[in-house]
Each structure stands twice: as C-alpha cells, then as structure tokens.
Amino acid sequence: MQRIACVGAIVHDDHGRLLIIQRGKPPAEGTWSIPGGRVEPHETAAQACAREVLEETGLQVHVGELIGCVERPAPDGSLFVIDDFRATLVNPDTQVTAGDDARAVAWATLADLQVLPTAPGLIDALTEWNCLPL
Secondary structure (H helix, E strand, O other): OOEEEEEEEEEEOOOOOEEEEEEOOOOOOOOEEOOEEEOOOOOOHHHHHHHHHHHHHOOOEEEEEEEEEEEEEOOOOOEEEEEEEEEEEOOOOOOOOOOOOEEEEEEEOHHHHHHOOEOOOHHHHHHHOOOOOO
16 A cells, blocks of 8 residues: 655634634545645655645745654555654745635634634544644
8 A cells, every 4th residue: 555645733812712624625624624735755754845835825834743653544455654743834924825725724712623614633633632622
C-alpha cells in the first residue's frame, strides 16, 4: 500500500478558537477539518504545513511542534499519513479567506465543532492531543 506524506495545522487564536476549513474536495468533501494537505517532494513537513495554511486560509503561520500523527484511507486505496503540527499566527489581525481546496474557513469554538459535520476522526484526535478549542 502506498503511503502519502501529509500534514495538518492546529492553530488557535487568542480566544482559544480553532482554525478550521470546510473541505472542497475528496476525501471527506464538505466536512470541516484543520487546514492541511500533501507534502511536496521538495518540502519539509513544516514547510508544507505553512504552505497549506496559507493556500487554504490566507494566513501565515509559524509551524511548531509535532502534536500527533493519524492515518486515513485515500480514495485510491493508498494511505494518507498525516503529521499534525501546532502552529501560531504570524499576524493575528489578518482576515481569513478561503482558498485552494477550502470551500470555507472559520474560527470554531468547541460548541461549533459539536454541531458541524467534521472529518472522520478529527474530534477524537483533537481530544486525545488536548487540542480542542474553548
């Protein structure tokens, strides 16, 4: 089985809300998740993480520590191996804008996550890693 290196960014704002995007493409199209995507051959995981956040939300981030790793099946039968990193905003005053693969972008509270359709396993992983929003 082919393993595809991917990354995700766990970004909280000053109010404890979590940066989420609504996926515009498979897998899990239409659900809400953290920004992220594939690592390109010329990139480190941290570079890919920063690029994906910028492409999907318009926000620049500093990529910090690796929080955890999850594996998810890809539509073609391969396996996405996703390293999720803590990231902080470079400029907290920048307006978020959905772009690239994101249909929409939002800052979510825990109450929001409990009612939004989220990507499979997102809530469990965030809970396990103590990264849920306030």
